Structures are given as structure tokens and as C-alpha cells.
Amino acid sequence: MTPLVSIEHLVKYFDIGRDQRVHAVDDVSLTIYEGEIVGLVGESGSGKSTLGKTILGLHDKTSGTVKYGDEALPQHYRAADFQKYAARMQMIFQDPYSSLNPRMTVAEIIGEGLRLHSNANSTEIRERVAEWLRRVGLQPDHMSRYPHEFSGGQRQRIGIARALILEPEFVVCDEPISALDVSVQAQVVNLLDSIKKELGLTLLFIAHDLSMVRYVSDRMAVMYLGSLVEVGPANPVFFEPAHPYTQILTSSNPEPDPESERHRASTSITGEIPSPVNIPAGCRFADRCPKVMPQCRQETPKLKPLNGDADRQVACFLYD
Amino acid sequence: MSSDKLLSVENLAVEFDTYGGTVQAVRDVSFAVDAGETLAVVGESGCGKSVTVQSVMGLIPMPPGRITSGTAKLRGRNILGNPIVGGEDIRGAEIGMIFQDPMTSLNPTMNIGDQIAETLEVHRGFTAKQAFNRAVELLEMVRIPEAAKRAKQYPFEFSGGMLQRAMIATAIACEPAVLIADEPTTALDVTIQAQILDLMNDLKRDTNMAIILITHDLGVVARMADEVAVMYAGQIVEKGAVDDVFYRSAHPYTLGLRAAMPVNDREAEHRLTPIDGSPPDLFHPPKGCGYCARCPAAMKVCNDVVPPEFAMSDTTDHFSRCFLQHPESSAVRLDGLYRKEVSA
Ligand SMILES: Nc1ncnc2c1ncn2[C@@H]1O[C@H](COP(=O)(O)OP(=O)(O)OP(=O)(O)O)[C@@H](O)[C@H]1O
Ligand SMILES: Nc1ncnc2c1ncn2[C@@H]1O[C@H](COP(=O)(O)OP(=O)(O)OP(=O)(O)O)[C@@H](O)[C@H]1O
Ligand SMILES: [Mg+2]
Ligand SMILES: [Mg+2]
Numbered sequence: 260m261t262p263l264v265s266i267e268h269l270v271k272y273f274d275i276g277r278d279q280r281v282h283a284v285d286d287v288s289l290t291i292y293e294g295e296i297v298g299l300v301g302e303s304g305s306g307k308s309t310l311g312k313t314i315l316g317l318h319d320k321t322s323g324t325v326k327y328g329d330e331a332l333p334q335h336y337r338a339a340d341f342q343k344y345a346a347r348m349q350m351i352f353q354d355p356y357s358s359l360n361p362r363m364t365v366a367e368i369i370g371e372g373l374r375l376h377s378n379a380n381s382t383e384i385r386e387r388v389a390e391w392l393r394r395v396g397l398q399p400d401h402m403s404r405y406p407h408e409f410s411g412g413q414r415q416r417i418g419i420a421r422a423l424i425l426e427p428e429f430v431v432c433d434e435p436i437s438a439l440d441v442s443v444q445a446q447v448v449n450l451l452d453s454i455k456k457e458l459g460l461t462l463l464f465i466a467h468d469l470s471m472v473r474y475v476s477d478r479m480a481v482m483y484l485g486s487l488v489e490v491g492p493a494n495p496v497f498f499e500p501a502h503p504y505t506q507i508l509t510s511s512n513p514e515p516d517p518e519s520e521r522h523r524a525s526t527s528i529t530g531e532i533p534s535p536v537n538i539p540a541g542c543r544f545a546d547r548c549p550k551v552m553p554q555c556r557q558e559t560p561k562l563k564p565l566n567g568d569a570d571r572q573v574a575c576f577l578y579d
Numbered sequence: 580m581s582s583d584k585l586l587s588v589e590n591l592a593v594e595f596d597t598y599g600g601t602v603q604a605v606r607d608v609s610f611a612v613d614a615g616e617t618l619a620v621v622g623e624s625g626c627g628k629s630v631t632v633q634s635v636m637g638l639i640p641m642p643p644g645r646i647t648s649g650t651a652k653l654r655g656r657n658i659l660g661n662p663i664v665g666g667e668d669i670r671g672a673e674i675g676m677i678f679q680d681p682m683t684s685l686n687p688t689m690n691i692g693d694q695i696a697e698t699l700e701v702h703r704g705f706t707a708k709q710a711f712n713r714a715v716e717l718l719e720m721v722r723i724p725e726a727a728k729r730a731k732q733y734p735f736e737f738s739g740g741m742l743q744r745a746m747i748a749t750a751i752a753c754e755p756a757v758l759i760a761d762e763p764t765t766a767l768d769v770t771i772q773a774q775i776l777d778l779m780n781d782l783k784r785d786t787n788m789a790i791i792l793i794t795h796d797l798g799v800v801a802r803m804a805d806e807v808a809v810m811y812a813g814q815i816v817e818k819g820a821v822d823d824v825f826y827r828s829a830h831p832y833t834l835g836l837r838a839a840m841p842v843n844d845r846e847a848e849h850r851l852t853p854i855d856g857s858p859p860d861l862f863h864p865p866k867g868c869g870y871c872a873r874c875p876a877a878m879k880v881c882n883d884v885v886p887p888e889f890a891m892s893d894t895t896d897h898f899s900r901c902f903l904q905h906p907e908s909s910a911v912r913l914d915g916l917y918r919k920e921v922s923a
Contacts, residue, residue, distance in 0.1 A: 302768040303739070410857060411624070440623040440795060445839035445853035469769065470798075474841035474851070494845045511773035513798030514843055517821045520802040525777045528770045 262328075263461050264291040264314065264429055269323035271306075271313045281535045283309040285485035286323070288562070291429070296455070296462045298476030298493060300469055300508065302532050306485045307465045308353060311431035314463070315348050316340060327429075345376045349422040351415075353433040353465075358418060359406040365392070365417055366402040372425045391420040395450060412443035416450070423454060431463045436471065448475060469512045473497040481505045484535055484543040487562055491571035501565050501573040504544045542576070550577060583655075585789050586635075586674075586757050587611035591649035591659075593630050596642060600862040604630040606813040607648075612806070614756065615783065617790040619800040619821075621836075622810035623858060628793045629679075631810075632759045636676055637662040653757070672702040675750030679762040681742035685734045685749075691718070692730025695749050702753045717748040721778055740771035747778065754786060761793045776802055797840060801825065809833050812859050812869030819897030829891050829899035831874045868901070876903055 271284040283306045291297050299307050312318045314325050316336035325332045327347070333340050349372075352358035359368055369391060370384045379387065389399035395416040406414055415435060422430055432451065436444040448471065455462060466472050472479060472493070479496040481489040481504065489502040500506045507528045513520060528547055533539060539546060541556040548555065554576050565571040565578055593605040605627045612618045620628050633639050635651045637660065651659040653673060662670050670676070678684045686694055695717055696710035705713065711730070718726035721744040734742060743763060750758055760779065764772035776799065783790055792803055800807055800821070807824040809817040809832065817830035828834045838852040856873040859865050865872065871881040880902050889904035891897040902908055 302770060412857075441797070441836055442623060442839045442854035445851035446855075448851055449853060467768065470841045470843050473843070497843070498845055507770060511769040513769075513773075513776075513796070513802040515797035515801050515825070515837065515840055517801040517804075517825050520798075523802070525773075528774070 260292040260295075262290045262326075263293045264463075265324075265326040266290070266314060267324045267326075269310070269313060269325060270321040271309050271318055272321045275536070279536050282485045282538050283535060284313060285538070287482075287485075287487055289480060289487060289490065291461060291463060293461055294459055295477045296464050296475055298472035298479045299463060299465045299482060300467070300472050300479065301482030303467075304532060304535065305482045306535070307482055308433050310482070311350065311433050311463060311465055315350055315431060316344065317350070342376060345372060345427075346425045347427050348429045349425060349427040349431075351418050351422045351430060351432045351435050354438065356411070356414065356438070359414055361406055364403050364405060365397075365409075368406070368417060369420045369424055372421065376425060387424060388420075391424050394454070395420045396446070410443075412439050412446060415439060415443075415447055419447070419450065419454075423458070423460075426458055427460070429461045429463075431465070433465045434467065435464075437467055444471065451475075469497065469509060470514070481508065484532060484538065486543060487572075487574065488544065489573045490562065491565070491573075495571060501571070501578065502544075502575050503548045503550050503577070507549075542574075552576060584611035584613045586651070586653050586791075588631075588635060588651045588659075589649060591631065591634060591651070592647045593627075593634055593639060594645045594647055596645070602861045603864050604813055604861060605634065606864060608810075608813070608815055610808050610815065610818065612757065612789040612791055614789050615787045616805045617783065617792055617803050618806045618808060619792045619794060619804035620808045620810060621793075621795055621797065621800055623795060625858060625861070626810045627813040628810055629761055632676070632761060632791060632793060634659065636670055636674060636759065667702070671698045671755070672753045673755050674757045674759060675753070675755035677743070677746050677750050677758070677760040677763045679765060681739070681746045682734065684746065685742065687734050690731050690733055691737065691745050695730075695745070695752050698749060698752050713752070714748070717752055718745065720751075721745070721748045722774070723748075740767055740774065743767060743771075743775055744778070747775070747782075751782060751786075751788075755788060757789045757791065758782070759791045759793075762795075763792070764799065765794070765796070772799070779803070797825075797836060809836075812864060813861060814869060814900065816870065816901070817897075817899045819891065819895060823891065823895060823897040827891070827897070829889075829897065829904055830870075830901045831876055831903070832870045835873075878902055878908075 266287060266289045269284055269287045273281040273283055275281055287310060301307055313320055316332060319335045366388050370388045373379045373384045373387060388402060392399050392401055397413060397416055436447050439447060464475055476493045478491060479493045480487050483504050489496060489505045497509055500509050541558055542560050545551050545555040560574040560576050562572045562574045565573045589609045591605055591608045595602040595604055608631055610618060622628055634646055646660060649659060650657045653669060656664060658664060658669055662668055692711050692714045695714035699705040699710040699713055715726045715730050718730055723729050723741060723744055737745060764775050779790060794800060804821045807821050808815045811832050817824060817833050824833060835854040839854060841851060854873055859869055867883045868881040868886050871877045886900040886902050888898040888900055891899060
């Protein structure tokens with residue numbers, strides 16, 4: 260396996276005035292290998308989108324490094340850097356409603372990357388846009404329409420075409436299906452899957468829906484309050500979660516099966532995710548953890564291989 | 580048949596006048612719930628779930644909306660279009676409602692405790708002091724920590740999950756006989772969702788209220804429902820006990836929904852089967868079955884005739900609006916309709 264994106268000790272703080280800062284991403288290290296899909300899950304506000312955007316240079320890094328292959332990506336992107344990396348790394352944005360400019364036609368939206376980052380002429384651009392519309396299951400004659408004329412699922416496809424037309428190698432998909440109906444989610448997931456195979460893409464797939472993430476991903480990473488608490492192959496993380504937070508996530512995930520839901524014990528977690536402004540000392544999950552130990556409130560657990568298995572990492576003193 | 584149930588809706592039809600024409604949002608919907616029972620209403624965006632329950636609550640804006648037929652009986656009394664019964668507004672008192680977006684239904688300029696207290700003063704004649712004290716108890720009941728302090732805070736000071744719980748507290752303040760919850764957890768994380776669902780189940784057990792739960796998440800349905808109504812293009816296409824609808828699905832749309840979702844089984848390597856196409860235009864609803872254009876088993880008749888409710892057995896009230904269930908229909912095996920492809 261060849262590392263494609265290597266994230267080391269990445270930190271992203273947002274200063275929000277009055278000497279307060281949001282610890283949105285706090286010391287995250289993760290290696291994403293060529294051709295794999297890494298699923299990133301975690302509660303709202305845990306820093307998933309910020310991590311994705313910081314990897315791509317859409318936010319400046321507070322500290323830490325991101326390497327693409329062997330090349331260290333800039334701390335702060337300039338226009339020329341976007342120019343240089345746009346063709347290799349792209350993002351599909353969280354919200355299919357607000358992420359498409361309502362005043363641009365579909366052709367302009369999808370073709371924009373080519374116009375900015377390639378020397379294709381306008382005829383070539385139109386051809387490529389038509390080809391990608393077909394590829395994502397829309398029609399070439401949709402080109403002159405505006406985003407509001409499309410359903411949520413269709414807009415998500417437009418977002419996918421826009422990100423993929425440059426044929427990038429690495430794509431951050433930020434909740435590409437959350438706003439969609441079940442029947443349309445399957446369309447979009449299958450579409451991503453087949454394009455991934457065709458183009459040999461590597462994906463960071465951010466989502467809330469654990470069942471879908473397990474289904475889509477090769478590996479899964481679980482984020483809590485800016486930190487990764489567990490990383491590993493998708494099936495073991497989903498079926499035999501090690502971190503108490505992952506355990507609560509998977510046991511809260513309702514399955515479309517009345518019989519197994521009847522036998523599910525109530526597992527409600529107590530408390531709320533703490534504010535990322537006042538990060539508690541020690542393990543960030545300690546206040547809500549059913550298995551908390553005195554040590555957890557003093558020291559911060561680091562991601563370590565679980566039972567010596569380097570593929571499976573967990574940040575929890577239970578496994579020391 | 581269902582009129583002796585606590586709440587029964589029959590032959591409800593609702594239209595909206597819009598610039599594009601008349602939207603037939605709900606077309607002949609009937610259902611009923613009894614005390615202590617949860618009915619889940621599922622279906623994709625725009626199929627008429629919210630409009631159905633908003634009609635019962637008298638919340639359809641008229642114009643542009645119009646209820647063209649139907650009744651909604653609470654304990655045998657028609658409340659459709661006249662929510663004031665015996666001088667009392669049944670909304671809030673007899674039927675509580677939780678909305679998808681708590682921010683739109685809570686008053687941003689009033690503290691949470693006063694908002695809950697207000698319904699108690701209006702409907703139960705509590706004094707301001709009694710009502711506020713009860714509001715604090717209700718916030719404790721929905722597990723808001725430090726309820727007395729929180730009651731004095733405003734909606735913007737609450738997280739999404741806490742707002743949703745505060746809204747449940749408001750909805751159950753007057754101990755309504757029916758709780759209508761329109762996507763109560765869609766905007767929430769799974770962990771908070773589990774809290775809210777557990778809370779609703781506890782309340783149902785303790786007060787024997789009926790719950791109508793709207794959702795498009797079949798996992799939530801499996802966890803909560805006794806009965807399930809599957810809606811498509813303004814109609815209920817399948818309804819029955821939760822086990823019947825999940826394990827003996829009798830409408831191609833229900834099967835399609837299930838095939839589109841991942842199964843949590845590490846051995847089964849399947850590919851998701853999407854439902855091709857999109858729901859019909861409700862400006863011009865199809866003459867026959869609403870699902871016809873997307874249905875892999877559609878027959879000629881489906882195009883022209885609205886399928887009636889075909890009973891699936893003599894002993895249950897499980898029905899499907901699908902001509903495949905017609906006794907004379909040549910036996911198409913429904914379980915092969917959306918076979919999950921086995922990938923190599
Ligand atoms: N531009 C910004 N300025 C200040 N704070 C920010 C900014 N962007 C994000 N945050 C904060 O950083 C934290 C992480 O946010 P982020 O959007 O990355 O979370 P997320 O995991 O993607 O959540 P969701 O599941 O809701 O999309 C949150 O507390 C958020 O409020
Ligand atoms: N005030 C209104 N004016 C015009 N049309 C309306 C109005 N309210 C609802 N509709 C239409 O009625 C139909 C049913 O809408 P409804 O809100 O009941 O859908 P839903 O099943 O609740 O969908 P969702 O899952 O997206 O909430 C839609 O076509 C919608 O556009
Ligand atoms: Mg996000
Ligand atoms: Mg709705």
C-alpha cells in the first residue's frame with residue numbers, strides 16, 4: 260500500500276475573539292493510502308468538515324503537516340497552489356443546496372474547474388461537461404439550466420461532476436448523501452463507487468450514517484471533539500468497536516430490522532458534546548464515558564495500535 | 580372499522596394552489612391510531628407526510644391550501660378544519676406536536692420555561708407560578724440538566740438536541756392523548772437521536788399516549804413503530820403491523836426502499852439497488868398507480884387505474900395498494916424484484 264495523503268499532527272484552531280479559540284481539529288494524524296476509501300464519522304461539530312477542508316488547503320493549518328505522496332503541502336495556500344493542486348485534489352461539499360452558485364448555469368458550474376485550471380478551449384470544455392453530465396446520470400441538455408431547477412439528488416450529482424471533471428486523484432466527499440432520500444442515496448453511492456473504480460480515486464468519505472459508511476469504506480476513522488479516537492478496517496470498527504465512544508455510536512445506530520431493534524438495550528449516552536472552546540483536560544470523552552477511570556481526567560490518551568495490530572488504532576487507556 | 584380508535588383520519592385530500600398549478604399533495608389518505616400505539620409514516624421527500632399531519636392539526640395555510648375531502652376524528656368527533664371543541668383548542672391540549680425544526684416553532688424572544696408555562700396557563704388554567712414550576716418539572720422529565728436554571732434561558736442558548744427535548748416538553752405539557760412528531764430526530768446525531776427516541780418510548784409507556792411519528796429513516800421506524808404507513812405521491816401505498824411491513828413487504832415501493840439501504844451484515848457483500856427515476860409530478864398525478872413509472876413489475880392496468888387496498892390476510896389489517904396483490908394477478912414474486920446483486 261502506497262500512502263497518498265499523510266496527515267501528521269494536524270491542528271486547526273479558529274480564533275473567535277476575546278482570546279477564545281475553537282479547537283476544531285486538534286493533533287490529528289492519519290494516513291490515507293492510494294485507492295482506498297476512508298470513512299470519517301463523528302458527531303456534529305466534531306471537526307470532520309474542518310479536517311477535510313484543512314487537508315485541501317481551504318483552511319490554513321494552525322500547525323502540523325499534510326504530505327501528498329512525498330511532497331509537503333503548503334501551510335498557507337496561495338492562488339498558484341490551488342492552481343497546482345486543484346487537478347489532483349477536490350472536494351464535494353456538504354450541502355447540495357448552498358454549494359452551487361444559483362446564478363451560474365450547470366455548464367458554467369461544472370466547467371469552471373477546467374476553465375480555471377486547464378488550457379482547454381470552450382468547445383472542449385462543453386464536450387467534457389456533456390460527457391460528465393452523462394456520466395453522473397444527467398442529460399447533456401441540462402447544461403443551460405440553473406441549480407434551482409434540479410432536485411437535491413440531481414444537485415448532488417452536479418457537485419460530483421464539478422469535483423471530478425478535473426479527474427483528481429484524491430477527493431474529500433463531505434456528507435455527499437445526508438440531504439438525500441434513501442432511494443437517491445443508493446444512486447449517489449453507486450455512482451461514486453463506479454467512478455472510483457474507473458478513475459482509481461482515493462476518497463475521504465465524511466458522513467453521519469454509520470451503516471452507509473461501513474458499507475462504503477475500506478477503513479473507518481472516528482472523530483470526537485477534534486481528535487481521532489479510533490481508526491481501523493471498517494468491519495471490525497463497526498462490529499467490534501473498541502473505543503467507548505465508538506461503542507456508543509454503533510449501539511445508537513438504529514437498524515432497519517424490527518426484530519433486532521426489539522432486543523436492543525437502551526444505550527442512551529448522557530450529556531452533550533462539550534464546547535470545542537473549553538476543551539477538558541485529559542481524555543475529551545471522559546465526562547460522558549461510562550468506563551471513565553481517574554487517569555482519563557489527567558492524561559490525554561494517544562492513538563495506539565490495538566493488541567499490537569498496527570491496522571487498528573484506538574486512543575483509550577482501557578487498552579494500555 | 581377504525582372510527583372507534585382514538586384518532587382516525589379518513590379519505591383526507593389536500594391541494595395547494597401554486598404558480599405552477601394545483602399540487603395534489605395528499606390524495607385519499609386514511610389511518611388510525613389507538614392509545615399506547617405508535618404509527619410511523621414513512622416515504623420520500625415531498626410525498627405528503629407533513630401536509631397530512633398538518634391538516635389534522637389545522638396548520639395548513641388556506642389559501643394556498645385547501646382540504647378537499649376527509650374527516651379526522653378524535654374520540655369520534657370530527658376536528659378537521661375546526662380544532663376548537665367545546666370551547667377548547669385541542670391543539671396543545673389533546674394533540675401535541677413536535678416539529679422537524681425546533682427553531683421555527685419556539686419563540687426566540689421568550690425564555691424556554693415561560694414558553695412551556697404558557698400552554699399550561701392557556702389550556703389548564705394554571706397560575707403563572709404553578710405553570711413555571713411545572714415547566715421545570717417537565718424539563719427534568721425530558722432530562723435537561725439543571726432544569727431550573729435552563730428554564731430561564733432562551734432558545735439560542737440551547738443545543739439542537741436540547742431544543743428538541745424542550746419542544747417535546749412543550750408538546751407533552753398538557754398530557755395530550757396524541758403526540759405527533761414530524762421528523763423529530765432528522766437533524767440530530769445518532770447519539771442524541773437515541774436519547775430522544777428512548778424518551779418518547781418512556782413517555783408512551785408512562786402516559787399511554789398515541790404517537791404518530793413521521794420519518795424517512797427505516798431504522799427509526801423499526802425501533803419505534805407498532806404500525807407503519809408507507810406513503811408515496813400523496814397516498815398510503817402499504818400499511819400494516821411493523822413486522823408485516825418489514826418482513827412481508829407487499830408493495831414494490833416498500834421493497835425498493837429496503838433494497839436501497841445497506842444491511843449491517845459483514846458476510847453479505849451486496850450492491851445497493853437504487854430506485855430509478857423520481858417521484859411523479861403532483862401537479863398532474865398519474866392516472867393510475869403513482870409508483871407505476873418506477874416500478875419494475877408494472878403491468879398495463881397500473882398505468883390507468885388507481886389500485887385499491889388489497890388486504891394481505893384475513894386476520895391482520897395489512898394492505899397494499901398494488902395490483903400484484905390482486906387475487907387474479909399472475910404470481911410475480913415480489914422478493915426477486917430488487918435482488919441485491921452479489922458482487923464478486
Ligand atoms: N470558520 C469557522 N470559524 C469558527 N469556528 C468554526 C469555523 N468552522 C467551523 N468552526 C467550528 O469548528 C468545529 C468543527 O466544525 P465542523 O464543521 O468541522 O464540524 P463537523 O464535524 O463537520 O460537523 P457537522 O457534522 O455538523 O457537519 C465546530 O465547533 C464549529 O462551530
Ligand atoms: N404551503 C404550501 N404551498 C404549496 N405547496 C405545498 C405547501 N406545503 C406543501 N406543499 C407541497 O405538498 C407536497 C407534500 O409536501 P410535504 O411537506 O407534506 O412533504 P413531506 O412528505 O413532508 O416531505 P419531506 O420529507 O421533504 O418533509 C409537496 O409537493 C410540497 O411541495
Ligand atoms: Mg460538516
Ligand atoms: Mg415533511
